[in-house]
Amino acid sequence: MVSMETLVSLCKRRGFVFQSSEIYGGIGSSWDYGPLGVELRNKIKRVWWRDFVQRRPDMLGLDASILMHPTVWKASGHVDNFTDPMVDCRECRHRFRVDQLAETPWVHYCPATKGNKFTIPAGGACSHCGAARTLCPDCGKGELTPPRQFNLMFKTLMGPVEEDAAVTYLRPETAQGIFVNFDNVLQSMRRKLPFGIGQIGKAFRNEITPGNFIFRTREFEQMEIEYFVNPHETVEGRPADEYWHDRWIEDCLAWFRRYGIQSDNLRLHEHARDELAHYAKRTADVQYRFPIGWSELMGIANRTDFDLKQHAKFSGKALTYFDEERKEHVVPYVIEPSAGVDRALLAFLADAYREEEVRGEKRVVLRFHPELAPVSVAVLPLLKKRDDIVRTAHAIRDELSRDLTVVYDDTAAIGRLYRRQDEVGTPYCVTVDVQTVGDSDKGEPADGKVTIRDRDSMEQIRVEAARLAQVIGDLLRGTAWAEVAAGAGRS
Numbered sequence: 410m411v412s413m414e415t416l417v418s419l420c421k422r423r424g425f426v427f428q429s430s431e432i433y434g435g436i437g438s439s440w441d442y443g444p445l446g447v448e449l450r451n452k453i454k455r456v457w458w459r460d461f462v463q464r465r466p467d468m469l470g471l472d473a474s475i476l477m478h479p480t481v482w483k484a485s486g487h488v489d490n491f492t493d494p495m496v497d498c499r500e501c502r503h504r505f506r507v508d509q510l511a512e513t514p515w516v517h518y519c520p521a522t523k524g525n526k527f528t529i530p531a532g533g534a535c536s537h538c539g540a541a542r543t544l545c546p547d548c549g550k551g552e553l554t555p556p557r558q559f560n561l562m563f564k565t566l567m568g569p570v571e572e573d574a575a576v577t578y579l580r581p582e583t584a585q586g587i588f589v590n591f592d593n594v595l596q597s598m599r600r601k602l603p604f605g606i607g608q609i610g611k612a613f614r615n616e617i618t619p620g621n622f623i624f625r626t627r628e629f630e631q632m633e634i635e636y637f638v639n640p641h642e643t644v645e646g647r648p649a650d651e652y653w654h655d656r657w658i659e660d661c662l663a664w665f666r667r668y669g670i671q672s673d674n675l676r677l678h679e680h681a682r683d684e685l686a687h688y689a690k691r692t693a694d695v696q697y698r699f700p701i702g703w704s705e706l707m708g709i710a711n712r713t714d715f716d717l718k719q720h721a722k723f724s725g726k727a728l729t730y731f732d733e734e735r736k737e738h739v740v741p742y743v744i745e746p747s748a749g750v751d752r753a754l755l756a757f758l759a760d761a762y763r764e765e766e767v768r769g770e771k772r773v774v775l776r777f778h779p780e781l782a783p784v785s786v787a788v789l790p791l792l793k794k795r796d797d798i799v800r801t802a803h804a805i806r807d808e809l810s811r812d813l814t815v816v817y818d819d820t821a822a823i824g825r826l827y828r829r830q831d832e833v834g835t836p837y838c839v840t841v842d843v844q845t846v847g848d849s850d851k852g853e854p855a856d857g858k859v860t861i862r863d864r865d866s867m868e869q870i871r872v873e874a875a876r877l878a879q880v881i882g883d884l885l886r887g888t889a890w891a892e893v894a895a896g897a898g899r900s
């Protein structure tokens with residue numbers, strides 16, 4: 410498995426992710442997505458939206474605002490319950506989550522070795538004096554304060570005059586925007602249960618211990634679905650909520666596999682009773698084997714009727730569905746598949762990373778699924794001094810870029826250009842050479858063909874430039890390279 414340092418370095422060098430406000434020394438746990446990062450991010454969101462919202466007849470979309478009525482957060486339980494217990498070091502002022510203290514290596518000045526400094530692995534004891542950690546893990550000197558509850562929501566003021574302004578919060582999850590719009594969507598779109606509402610948007614949490622690159626940040630993006638089911642119905646002999654919970658778990662796992670995540674790197678984690686959120690009947694996390702170890706990639710929770718009932722109670726509005734068959738009003742149960750865009754991006758990146766040896770040299774390649782690759786096609790002229798070759802390459806770039814992310818590059822020799830594209834995961838390179846345009850000085854006619862190089866096999870085929878858009882389109886839609894190559898003839 411690739412290390413986090415390698416990924417961070419690749420991301421910076423190749424324009425995927427930069428430290429936020431870097432020229433000012435950076436700001437903790439905030440990251441900016443560069444030219445390739447934003448393409449990858451947008452493509453992850455696009456295929457998620459297409460597969461889970463657009464293509465499903467039982468799904469609809471929504472884009473709710475980040476700032477909501479403050480009572481939303483009272484009703485949802487976030488004001489009272491969205492807290493982490495934390496302790497502070499009285500000496501160095503470093504803040505820790507209580508539940509993570511046991512997982513943190515700690516600094517120890519050992520009295521049995523004249524106060525020598527040691528770093529002891531998480532949860533371990535000093536091998537010289539046998540002491541276990543009691544002081545600050547970071548400085549090894551300060552006493553820790555008793556635990557205090559720390560609310561993770563960012564508070565903000567709404568309105569131009571500070572004294573009169575209403576306190577509200579940056580949303581800590583997109584989910585509540587869906588719950589408060591349940592009736593609007595139901596009435597305007599006339600849906601029958603079960604149906605779901607999907608949303609992609611930013612969320613903010615004042616995490617005590619953010620870190621591990623883009624894994625845990627204070628500003629991140631979620632792709633969430635609230636899927637409403639009739640709790641009085643059964644499907645295949647099971648309560649509808651339980652049936653749909655399992656279906657969503659399967660669908661989410663299949664989605665990550667479909668876009669290239671290796672099955673061995675995915676597993677399910679069922680929340681134990683004491684791990685469950687206050688609203689959940691059952692939660693299963695999809696975990697990924699990140700460079701930091703197995704960690705949550707997304708959660709799929711059965712939130713029961715908790716949220717709709719809470720919002721009905723606090724707003725005084727009925728949030729029910731009329732079951733025509735049973736002639737009764739019901740409060741739907743909710744299944745919630747909730748994924749982080751940033752964590753999905755980190756998983757796709759880590760999973761795609763390979764170091765291979767090609768003709769005695771190291772090749773770094775990101776084997777992204779073609780639909781996720783930040784650049785779909787790179788157009789490369791073999792000779793940048795030949796105007797006709799450059800002109801043809803630009804014309805091809807212009808044509809392909811109507812539907813695809815395409816780059817033109819003539820800043821190095823062809824072998825180097827291929828390596829650069831491999832390193833950012835571009836599935837296909839198109840080369841324009843002398844044969845494409847012909848050589849009138851030598852009396853060689855143009856054959857009008859260009860070379861397509863496949864990133865994974867590094868094989869090359871020649872196709873007529875006139876057919877290029879169609880061939881590339883077929884490849885990106887999933888036609889196997891071998892099939893296309895058989896039709897074209899390898900070069």
Ligand code: GAP
Pocket residue numbers: 581582583584614616623624625626627628629630631633705706707708745747748749750751752753
């Ligand atoms: N509405 C349910 C909910 O928000 P969650 O498990 O707290 O549940 C869902 O968050 C997903 O959002 C997580 O599985 C993760 O992918 C992402 N996520 C949560 N906190 C995050 C953070 N601080 N940084 C990056 N992603 C985060």
